[in-house]
Amino acid sequence: MSLKDWFAQRKESNQAEKQLDADGMNRIADEQYAKLWHQCFSCNTNLPKKDLEENLHVCPVCGYHNRIGAYQRIAQLTDAFVEWDAGMAATDPLVFTDTEPYVKRVADAQRKSKLKDAVITGLGTINEQPIALAVMDFAYMGGSMGSVVGEKITRAIEQGIALNVPVLVITASGGARMQEGMFSLMQMVKTSAALARLHDAGLLYLTLLTEPTFGGVTASYGTLGDIIIAEEGARIGFAGRRVIEQTIHQKLPADFQTAGYLQKYGQVDRVLKRSEIKAEIGTLLRLHHTSSGKLPLAQAYQQLNLTVPDAVLQAEIALHKQPAMAHNH
Amino acid sequence: MSLKDWFAQRKESNQAEKQLDADGMNRIADEQYAKLWHQCFSCNTNLPKKDLEENLHVCPVCGYHNRIGAYQRIAQLTDAFVEWDAGMAATDPLVFTDTEPYVKRVADAQRKSKLKDAVITGLGTINEQPIALAVMDFAYMGGSMGSVVGEKITRAIEQGIALNVPVLVITASGGARMQEGMFSLMQMVKTSAALARLHDAGLLYLTLLTEPTFGGVTASYGTLGDIIIAEEGARIGFAGRRVIEQTIHQKLPADFQTAGYLQKYGQVDRVLKRSEIKAEIGTLLRLHHTSSGKLPLAQAYQQLNLTVPDAVLQAEIALHKQPAMAHNH
């Protein structure tokens, strides 16, 4: 079904619902309405939430890509996933207090986001090909990069090397976690140094930049991908728009720092719709597996005294079949 | 003596000579005058040729750097020099004729320039440090790069690798030798491929770009130096000024493609006066020798069944003394 078809189909019921609302339903009905319906930030269309979810949280009318959480992203992208370091959480090395203590901000963020910190890492398979994943979540303190983010991403990269699998990092971050001061800044080095080892190991490193990706993440692991993909509509940059406008005393163009703008300026390989991402990453894994001929994953797992997940075993088998399949083309 | 002093000293005799000339000397006197005196292209000052030569062919009044030949350059730069491949000359692979046959052009160029082709190569020492040298000469067919230039430079680089010494190429060229067609173009690859091996061997590669350096030389060995030096006033570029003006229908700034312009645009490390070049290259050799710790030159010579020139032996001894000297600072 094309988006237009979808819209045509939904339009009637949608307007009926609006009519109902205009006629003055009581508060309880309104609340139910808010639970079940979503108004698009971009085109203002009211959509059943269920349909938005089924469309990967992309507005089927205008194509606006709503932000999604790390677990949602992982569910959209992977066939199977085992989380690493799920119990890691921030401490307060500077004993930092601004208008509130950092420890309170952390507690609040954990409660609101239901996350321990701003990144989820683990081993997944995409189209039956294993990959080490790190997925940031903007909902946790604006996806800011502190010690936990740095440590978990570094471990994911190191695991990628140990397991001999590619690494994918999906970014969404306002930048460094100021409340951890220099501990935060140093995560840029820690992660990039691990990526230096991944690079020397000849393993594929992919990054997917999503709305928004700024500051220290852009200036470290975010832009070191062998291939860099930006999700449609994402804004990506080092300095923030406002800081630049204040510095140069000049208005910036509307499309400044958008995915398309970055591609025009040579900084991202691919700008993809959310619906295209899984298939394309699957293809990229296939193209880079065939050429590098690496992946003794089940073996690596056994060496690490871990049980080999079924999904991984299946993936191994599929991968070892692949060169022959390719020749049958 | 400063240039100003020099000028003051010379001014009188110079003007006396001019006076004599204006008074109507006969033709024989004029010829003698032309033999002994040189009028600066840049500032029009008349100078005794001998003084110009003593000043490295740089006008002591305005600083204009006159073009010099390959042997002059070698004499200015090296303490000792052994030429390689002195007997190599062009053939006519395309049997090329434009308004004249290529063979005639070659014969004329050889007669006029007293050179076999547009480059001289060999082993020299600079401040007692051995180096493989290739020095182009604009006087031979505008320093154009044909098979002989490519072959001699490639051999010099290969000799540099074999002898474990740095390589210096001094360029002066209008570009490719059209009369050798694709044989000429392929010299860009041949020389650059040899430089790839030099690079992998970790040996220093220096280039000195002199007036003029254009076309294929700029797009191959000319700009591959680990450190790139441009002689003051040299014009350096890929496309010629006229071609660009015709393409973009726009006048170019006066300093376009000058050494200083190139430095401003990040393309040359150093812009040096001719009088500074020998000392600086000497320093660069010293700085890069100490760090890379290479140079079993006399040994390499013996392995190649060549007699070790005295100058080289002396250089070896001096160099092996150097780290100790450096520590005495």
Add this chain to the structure above:
Amino acid sequence: MMMSTPSAVSPEKIQPLDFEKPLIALQKQIEFLANAQNNSEGITNQLQTLQQQAEALRQQVYGNLLPAQRLQIARHPQRPNALEVIQALSPDCWIELHGDRAGADDRAIVGGIIEFEGQPIMVVGTQKGRGMKENLVHNFGMANPEGYRKALRLFEHANKFNMPILTLIDTPGAYPGIEGEQHAIGHAIALNIREMARMNVPIFSVVMGEASSGGALGIGVANHIYMLEHAQYTVISPEGCASILWRSASFATQAAEALKITAQDLTTFGICDAIIPEPQGGGHYDTQATVEAIAKQLKAGLETFKGYTAEALKNQRYDKYRSIGAFTEI
């Protein structure tokens, strides 16, 4: 071998070259008679005669093409271009990669990963557009330094992931502009030449149309150089050469002859490793046949270097160029 029909030019829309016009006129006459639906013996005989004449003329026109005529074919505005060849070589997989990671995505050079015979291959090519609008986007296939830097990034990617490299060359040269000089066009080309010499993977270059000077070399250092039958590879455009040596661009035909730039000449010189046949009249008469011929040659090339170590590939490439040159020694 998977091969889709590229968006080819339909035969009646092909723009004939000057020297083809007598042949076209004759063919039109034949068509007219054939369509007349007059089966009288006189007409049938006339048709037969004309067809014999046409065949003879075709032999005459295409059998002994002059270098300058081949150059016209090589520059034909409807000649298959890089993106068309890429699309046809790998209809199901084309991951175009963009940008130099430093400020520009020069569209005069396109590149990305295809899947050919079950194997990923990095393809990089100069891109001429189809029509003025596309040509402006791709700057008529004349790259700036940023294009060569993008190309180098893709070569390094291929080298890291052990993918063979295929380059498709059709360019009047690097763009001779003020920004190109400011941004070090000479160095960009030089660095690509040196780094291509250092690659651990097999490199194949196909000269598709015109290949001119350093602008071509910047993506042209290969283990094997293949040339389409009418393609030309030259140190300087015949027009440029004529205006310097003959002092007038009107001597371009003589220059094209003197420079010996055809696939046939360059095969003799050991520079071109194989000639890829074109349909009669040139690749634009049948894009699919042209791409199939390219695919066949590429397959043979991959076969040739199968099992070569990185060292062996580098040495073969070194030796290929090392041996090119003409000189005497006394």
Add this chain to the structure above:
Amino acid sequence: MMMSTPSAVSPEKIQPLDFEKPLIALQKQIEFLANAQNNSEGITNQLQTLQQQAEALRQQVYGNLLPAQRLQIARHPQRPNALEVIQALSPDCWIELHGDRAGADDRAIVGGIIEFEGQPIMVVGTQKGRGMKENLVHNFGMANPEGYRKALRLFEHANKFNMPILTLIDTPGAYPGIEGEQHAIGHAIALNIREMARMNVPIFSVVMGEASSGGALGIGVANHIYMLEHAQYTVISPEGCASILWRSASFATQAAEALKITAQDLTTFGICDAIIPEPQGGGHYDTQATVEAIAKQLKAGLETFKGYTAEALKNQRYDKYRSIGAFTEI
């Protein structure tokens, strides 16, 4: 150790900071009395008292500098800058290397080869100017992507020729401009971080004044990080932090305190490996003494890593950063 007197600021031309002003006033009074050439016992006693007061005040002013006061010293317009330190470390040998080989020579970052203790060293530093004219040339030490690419070229040169690397950091950060974003400032810094991690030679970074955010890190990945006594290294400028977290830049003093950005704090955290002492009041009171202290520390650093293999250097560097972070695990 060779050391020339750099073009230092003469003492009477030093611009005092606000918190130094009571001390300066007292010193002027003492000078006045001392110059009065009145040897009466009263005057002598008064002088003695004043001198005791001055000494006490000096202890009070300099003995417990607040982070915000140290920051003022770190940003003092007369603070020794990179080129002055370079000149003093190696008065006889300074081969400055220019440009990114791709279109620019960003003067916010300077670099080249010096000779120190008989050994060539590659020095790369952010450069603040002395006075407005120089500051415009050097863009107040705020580099663009081209500056980081120049730095990377020099690092790679050092790596190839086995020269230790010294970086001198004093920058308010990378320049937040439109062209910087267009030319991939983020990627330029990221690449430098990754490539510095891969270097086979020892790297020493000296934080000379203020070091802020990614702009500092882009030349700041080292085996040892040294900081001048009053230097500060921070993830964001205190002003920037205050305007985000406190919603007003006027809370910069609180932010400077909270961020824990002094050499002393960062030594505690294991980020700074050694503090280089400064003359009382700051480096600008005695450039030569400051450079001598830097030279001493650099010499010690070179000694530390003498004999390390490339692998050992890379591992030490990896482990240094690998261990930085604060978190709990359940």
